[in-house]
Amino acid sequence: MLSTRFLALIVASIATLAVATPDIAARQVATGIIMACQDANFGAMCNNITFVENSCTQLPASQVNQVDSVQVPPGWACTFYDLKSSTTCNPSDPHTTLLPPGSSNLGLQNFHDSLDEFMCQLLCPI
Ligand SMILES: *[C@@H]1O[C@H](CO)[C@@H](O)[C@H](O)[C@H]1NC(C)=O
Numbered sequence: 807m808l809s810t811r812f813l814a815l816i817v818a819s820i821a822t823l824a825v826a827t828p829d830i831a832a833r834q835v836a837t838g839i840i841m842a843c844q845d846a847n848f849g850a851m852c853n854n855i856t857f858v859e860n861s862c863t864q865l866p867a868s869q870v871n872q873v874d875s876v877q878v879p880p881g882w883a884c885t886f887y888d889l890k891s892s893t894t895c896n897p898s899d900p901h902t903t904l905l906p907p908g909s910s911n912l913g914l915q916n917f918h919d920s921l922d923e924f925m926c927q928l929l930c931p932i
Pocket of ligand 1: 841852853854
């Protein structure tokens with residue numbers, strides 16, 4: 807039969823684990839801002855679009871299929887998608903991953919006037 811003392815030790819150990827575990831999961835979800843512009847070289851109409859890490863973000867309706875340059879902020883890698891299927895940020899759809907500072911001419915990535923959505927991840931998640 808288990809002694810009361812041994813049971814108390816187990817309970818204390820589990821309690822310690824329960825307290826310690828949330829620290830690992832506590833990192834706040836990071837956000838960033840992408841500047842997307844209608845013309846190459848950040849010309850014509852631009853928008854600063856806030857995004858959440860690892861989450862698919864749609865371009866504003868006024869910019870869908872109308873963007874030719876994008877700024878990727880320091881510390882992020884962003885994948886840009888030309889939405890063809892019904893699934894958002896689908897790896898089967900045409901896509902290109904850009905590091906900072908982004909692209910001043912998306913024609914070079916075969917993305918002239920075809921960007922619909924993007925998803926960014928931190929280069930060095932803490
Ligand atoms: C977007 O942010 C950049 C950098 O902070 C700023 O220079 C630019 O004016 C902003 N553009 C718009 C359209 O808000």
